[in-house]
Amino acid sequence: GVRLHVLAGDHNIGLDFSLGKYKRVHKLRPAPGALSLEIRLQDYATDIQHLLSSDDKPDAQVRVTVRPSGATSFPLCLARYAAKLDKNDTEISLDNVAVLSPEAISHLPVMALRLERPGDEAIRLEPQTSQGVATGVWEFAPATREPGSWLIYPGEEAALPFRPTLWTVKGEIHTDSPLARAIGSADQAARGAALDQAIQVMASNFLAPCWLELDRLAVQIGHLPLTTLDVWRRLARSPQGMAALALRFASLPAGFLDRVDQELPFAWETVPASAWRQAMGYLDRQCQESF
DSSP states (O other): OOEEEEEOTTOOEEEEEEETTEEEEEEEOOOTTOSEEEEEGGGGHHHHHHHHTTOOOTTOEEEEEEEETTSOOEEEEEESOSBOEEEOSSEEEESOGGGSOHHHHHTOOEEEEETTSBTBOOEEOOEEEETTEEEEEEEOOGGGSOSEEEEEEEOTTOSSOBOOEEEEEOSOOOOOOHHHHHHTOSSHHHHHHHHHHHHHHHHTOTTOHHHHHHHHHHHHHTTSOGGGSHHHHHHTTOHHHHHHHHHSOOOOOTTHHHHHHHHSSOOGGGSOHHHHHHHHHHHHHHHHHHO
16 A cells, blocks of 8 residues: 655654545654654555545545644645546547556456446447557447447456546437436436436335346446445435335345445434335335235
8 A cells, every 4th residue: 555654753743634624633653763654544544434435526535634743744635546537539548557557558447338228238448559559548439339328437357446437428318217317317417306306216116127227237336436426426315215225125236235334425323213114114015016
């Protein structure tokens, strides 16, 4: 992991982690006789994760400030992703190819999935090369893709956790699924409202087909941070939706529910008893009609 070496003599060192109005403060002191102090950011992973979970925006950053006594403070920022993607007319590229060797780039699994069709096999994009060397560019060719919202993301075994990027291919989308229509909305405000409406319907019907689509999304791209998709962020704002997610019989990946309050601004304790009672009634109905 990342380590910071601070030359501070025998002076105390302040170490602050902050995101928005939330802050974690630590006071460090070098060992007797030592002229420097090594700070392992991995030792503060819990603080960093808690701060990131307070903000559901994918690009949220934790600001780290090292404050040696009597010296100028040193700031740096920590993000969920090590790199971003840039979109061109037909291609997508890493914003910083120096983070990986050309060989590693050539083996980087850059996947594309049409969000309106969860369950379909994701497409692995081919890396572009120059004289046989990977350039950090992948061809997406939107003109050859079906209309809809395509998520371009790192495969589960990717060596570089780059930021997933949405590429909207214009055209008419044919689907009867309220969830798919909501996810495919290009306007963020309209998408949020449509997702809230779909979640409200799903929360009262555990057999709604939209639940199968949600299960498939969790299986296919559940390795990505939960802030990646609007649907997880909107679910976390719905007590009824979260109670339904927790209680219904589903095929979610192991440990998926445990991540919700670690990655999103949500706490299970905030779900009222009335929502749990309603969800138990809907679960009973699901069991009666399924078994």
